[in-house]
Amino acid sequence: MEKGERKKVTVATLYKMEERGEKITFLTCYDYPTALLEDEAGIDIILVGDSGGMTVLGYETTLPVTMEEMIILTSAVTRAVKYAFVVGDMPYMSYQISIEDAIRNSGRFMAVGCDAIKLEGGARVQDTVRAIVKAGIPVMGHIGLTPQSYTQLGGFKVQGKTADSAKALVEDAKALEDAGVFSILIECVPAKVGKLITENVSVPTLGLGAGADTDGQIVIVHDMIGFFAKFRPKFVKQYCNLTEILLNAFKSYVEDVKSGEFPKPEHFYKISKEELEKIGVIVKE
Numbered sequence: 001m002e003k004g005e006r007k008k009v010t011v012a013t014l015y016k017m018e019e020r021g022e023k024i025t026f027l028t029c030y031d032y033p034t035a036l037l038e039d040e041a042g043i044d045i046i047l048v049g050d051s052g053g054m055t056v057l058g059y060e061t062t063l064p065v066t067m068e069e070m071i072i073l074t075s076a077v078t079r080a081v082k083y084a085f086v087v088g089d090m091p092y093m094s095y096q097i098s099i100e101d102a103i104r105n106s107g108r109f110m111a112v113g114c115d116a117i118k119l120e121g122g123a124r125v126q127d128t129v130r131a132i133v134k135a136g137i138p139v140m141g142h143i144g145l146t147p148q149s150y151t152q153l154g155g156f157k158v159q160g161k162t163a164d165s166a167k168a169l170v171e172d173a174k175a176l177e178d179a180g181v182f183s184i185l186i187e188c189v190p191a192k193v194g195k196l197i198t199e200n201v202s203v204p205t206l207g208l209g210a211g212a213d214t215d216g217q218i219v220i221v222h223d224m225i226g227f228f229a230k231f232r233p234k235f236v237k238q239y240c241n242l243t244e245i246l247l248n249a250f251k252s253y254v255e256d257v258k259s260g261e262f263p264k265p266e267h268f269y270k271i272s273k274e275e276l277e278k279i280g281v282i283v284k285e
Contacts, residue, residue, distance in 0.1 A: 006042070006083045007083070008082070008083055008085075009044050009045065009083060009084055009085040009115075010085065010115070011085075011115075011116070011138055011182045013044075013085070014044070014045070014085065014182070014183060014204050015182075015204065017044070017204070017215070017216075018203075018204040018215045023215065023216055023217065024044050024045060024204060024206060024215055024216025025042070025044045025045070025216065025217065026043070026044065026045040026046075026047065026206050026216050026217060026218035027043050027047070027218065027219065027221050027224075028046070028047045028048070028049040028051055028052070028055075028219075028220050028221045028222075029046045029047070029077050029221055030048060030049075030052035030055065030073045030076070030077065031073070031076050031077070032076045032077065032079055032080045033080075034221065035076070035077040035078075035079075035080035035081050036080045038081075038084065038221070039080060039081045039082055039083055039084050043084050044084060044085060044216070045084060045085045045086075045087060045206070045216070045218075046077060046081060046084045046085070046086050047087045047089060047118065047218065048070065048073050048077050048087070048088050048089060048114075049118075049220070050062040050065045050070065050090075050091045050092070050147075050148075051147075051220050052069075052070075052073050053065035053069070053091075054228075055220065055222040055227075055228050056073070057069060061147065062091070062092065062147050062148060063092045064092075065091040065092065066091060067091060067094050067105055067108065069091075070088065070089065070090075070091050070094075070109075071108060071109070071112055074086075074088045074109060074112055074113075074114060075112045075113070078112055078114065079113075081113075085115045085116070086113065086114050086116075087114060087115065087116045087117065087118050087140055088109030088110075088112075088114040088116075088117050088118070089118050089119075090105060090106065090109075090117055090118065090119040090120075091148075092148045095119050095125070095128055095132075099127065099128055099131045102119075102128045102131065102132055103131060103132055103135045103137075106132050106135070106137045107135070110137055115138065116137070116140055116182065117132070117137060117138070117139055117140070118139070118140040118141075118142055118185065119132075119139065119140075119141070119142065120142040120143075120146035120148050120149065121141075121142070121143070121146060121149070122141070122143045122168075122169070122171070122172020122173065122175055122176060123171060123172050123175035123176075125141075125176075125179075126175045126176065126178070126179045127179075129141065129179035129180060129181060130179040130180055133179065133180035133181070134180075138182050139179075139180065139181045139182065140181060140182065140183045140184070140185060140206075141173070141176035141179075141181040141183070141184040141185065142184070142187065143172045143176070143184060143185070143186055143187070143197075144159045144160065144187040144188050144189045144208075144210065145157065145158070145159050145187040145188035145189075145209075146187070157188075158188050158189065158190065158209075159187075159188055159189050160189040160190060160193040161190060166189075166190075166193045166196065169186075169193060169197055170196060170197055173186075173197045173200060173201045173205075174200060174201060176201075177201045177202065177203050181203060182203060182204075183203050183204040183205065183206060183215075184203060184205050184206070185206045185207075185208060185218065186198075186205055186206070186207050186208065186210040187208040187209060188208065188209045188235075189209070189210050189211075190211070191210065191211025191212065191213065193211075194207050194210030194211040194214050195211060195214075197210075197214075198213055198214050198215065204216060206218050209233060209234070209235035219235075219236050219237075220236075223236040223238070224237065224238060224239050225238070225239060225240050225242045226238050226239075226240055226241035226242050226243050226244070227242040227243055227246075228243075229243050
């Protein structure tokens with residue numbers, strides 16, 4: 001291996017990054033070409049999130065997403081990734097019914113190349129997390145705004161805004177750590193609560209709208225590249241507006257085809273006059 005060549009990110013890599021204070025970069029991904037780019041760019045963790053149900057499959061929420069759909073999306077991503085740590089997101093009802101289901105479905109993610117799985121919930125999923133970890137599968141926890149429970153939470157709202165709810169989140173994080181998670185995703189909480197949770201657990205924390213004091217940051221890739229026009233969360237920094245770029249490109253294509261500007265001779269494949277004569281075809285120049 002040449003000096004400076006990137007190595008595969010592992011759980012041990014993430015712990016070392018946390019220990020030396022190096023921020024962990026984390027993005028979602030749902031397809032092969034985007035995964036190639038994220039991996040080349042140096043992203044540390046790639047999450048094949050059930051958010052793909054909304055950004056890619058067109059569902060209104062993440063709840064309709066199935067294991068079969070997640071496996072298709074995940075397989076596309078893992079085929080592309082060489083270095084990043086890939087996490088498969090357990091969809092709704094893939095782990096809530098029984099521990100046996102949870103282990104079986106976690107194993108399906110690992111079988112298509114994931115390095116770990118993620119599931120939502122704190123203390124209430126502690127036994128499930130412990131069983132999956134015991135089966136040899138690394139687990140990332142997810143607390144705060146947990147979209148699969150959005151109706152129970154009263155909608156897609158910031159969590160941990162009261163003392164009691166903030167304390168509950170800290171306890172959830174501790175319960176997940178005790179169950180054996182290697183990291184915890186904290187979504188949509190006040191920055192000071194994100195810091196509080198981070199200070200109370202020893203595993204790396206990844207913030208999704210949880211301030212700057214978590215050990216790493218994650219955003220939905222479609223939000224940060226402007227490729228999901230329905231809404232953009234407050235906590236997202238948009239690095240480009242792909243919707244505008246692609247819409248203009250598609251409009252230009254429509255105009256060129258309608259007007260005859262495309263295709264032009266430089267886009268044609270050619271055949272010689274001699275060959276055309278052999279098949280009795282007369283083509284006017």
